[in-house]
Amino acid sequence: MIRHLTLLLLTCLAVARAEPVKILPLGDSITEGGGQLCYRPALAKLLKDAGHDVAFVGPKEAPAGLRHGGYGGKNAEQIAELYAGFHATTPADIVLIHAGHNHFAEEKPVPGILRATESMIASARQANPRVIILLAQVITSGKLPKYSYLPGLNQQLAELAAKLHRPEQRVILVDQATGFDWKTDAVADLVHPNAQGAQKMAERWFRALEPLLPAKR
Secondary structure, eight states: OHHHHHHHHHHHHHHHHTOOEEEEEEESHHHHOTTSOOSHHHHHHHHHHTTOOEEEOOSBOOGGGOOBEEOTTOOHHHHHHHHHHHGGGSOOSEEEEEOOOSOOGGGOOHHHHHHHHHHHHHHHHHHOTTOEEEEEEOOOOOOTTTTTTHHHHHHHHHHHHHHHOBTTBOEEEEEOSTTOOHHHHBOTTSSSBOHHHHHHHHHHHHHHHGGGSOOOO
């Protein structure tokens, strides 16, 4: 029933506006790409090949129209602050959140990351009360001990998703961590995805997105 209502809402939204479903990728350099590879081009191809009518939105331009809200070097708290400044002018139907890197384990950063993530979700809901959030458990990293806090963060992100989920305001957990092996899926810095890792991320997002999207045209 919940899935049926979600599909009905998105279908009606797209038909009424004659516009694609708006997807906002939100996060740090793993979302932005830049000098690094990222999941956005691979995800866009998967969606296009499947016949889905979507548009990537965000304040930052990128090739092939794959706009985004990815900010290299920024942590979750900084991303939340930046998003608070542009959410009202960049409403989205679906927001992909992947944020949790750019801290050090000795900072004990998990509580702050969780608060920032909750703030991002609140901003998204202010811009669109019926927004759907896809919240990632973030990819693993071999840059240790810096990122030794990530497994604990991912466990608590699952709890946060369950806490904030509502039938009319969905928060869907997307496990980007399981199966991502930094030994084979990351570039030399042991953090950012290589081509194989970016494809893995794209496929995880795609599997979560496809049931939410209107019927193919």
